[in-house]
Amino acid sequence: MDLLPLRYFQTVARHEHISRAAAELRVSQPSLSRTIARLETELGVSLFDRQGRNIRLNRFGAAFLRRVDRALGELDDGRQELADAAGLTRGSIVVASETMYTVVSALVGFRAEYPGVDVRLYQASAEVMLQRLRHGEVDLCLSSQPVDDPALEVAEVLREEVLLAVPAGHRLASRKSVGIEELAGEPFITTDHGYWPRVLAERLFAAAGQRLSIACEGNEPGATAFLISMGLGVGFVPEMAGHHDVAPLALLHVDSPGCHRTLSFAWRRDAYLSAAARRFREHVTDAIRSEAAR
Incomplete structure (x- = not known):
């Protein structure tokens, strides 16, 4: 059995979509479909359930994919080990x-x-x-x-403390520390769901029985300090950020257990x-x- 059809099958199985798999593999859709069909003929079973243009990996395909992933993974590891020897x-x-x-x-x-x-x-x-x-x-x-x-x-x-950053001139800027209860109603600069600043903020506010008020959210935690320096709100930054003089910010300790990353x-x-x-x-x-x- 050739390796190329297995690579093609692996990609189609991951996308469950011929056109997206073909785009990733940089082959034509008809060519990819023919390769998968020949593989199914060789194996004697259908690997996908087809409904119009939609395809779904069936139980035969799922079982075969586990073996293919393992076999190709071993070959890739072997190739990498040889490369590492150099x-x-x-x-x-x-x-x-x-x-x-x-x-x-x-x-x-x-x-x-x-x-x-x-x-x-x-x-x-x-x-x-x-x-x-x-x-x-x-x-x-x-x-x-x-x-x-x-x-x-x-x-x-690294395990480091997470600090509260506030813009220069903020009512809390002269403080050394702050409790979560004192942040009720403060507009927060944070990230989308799933990123560590949002997860931490939601956990700390929930533990304190407070509601998190979000003024701005994105998917790059590193941009938080800049947005805070522009006066858009307050937010959590890692202690390491305090080593960089990138914005006129005041950094406060947070009086809450577990305020770290x-x-x-x-x-x-x-x-x-x-x-x-x-x-x-x-x-x-x-x-x-x-x-x-x-």
Whole structure:
């Protein structure tokens, strides 16, 4: 059995859509459909249920996909192990993170040290990026939230306090600390659901019996400090942000237990982690810890 039809089947099974799979594979839809049909003929069963233009993986396809994922994963791991034997002169890594802000400076240093290694960054909420990790679409995840999955290995990078940032001239700007109860009605700058600042804010406000009033939300936690400095509201920023003089902000301690974030790398237990990915993990860990210690 040729490997190419298996790769095609794997992609179609992931999308359950011929045109999207064809676009990713850069082949024509008719050619892809014929390849899948030949594979089904060879196996003697249909792998998909078809209703007009819609296709759905059936029980035969689901069972076969588990085997295909395992077999192709082993081959990819074997190829990567051979590449690693040649050192870190080349390679590729796909990294997912909840925020680019935390990892970008470390990435610049890594690229300078290993110019032959191609690193692709992907930003997503914790749930989405961990799902992509489980599916083998990314090699490493840098999460700002706890990762509880027995299929994943987790290594803590840093645990840091989360502070409340307020714009210069705000009524709380001269304070050293603040309680959640005092923030009732304050317009909050935060992120979309699923990102760590939103998860933390909702948890702390719920525990205090207060309602979170959101003035602005987005999907880049690193933009929070800038928006607060423009006077749009207040919000949570990690302690590390206090090391950068990027905006006229006042930073206050929050009198609430659990007001912190924990950065962790996660990767699959059952997949080979390349030498490039391991070195990237070590490099970023060292860089973040060094920055936090300043």
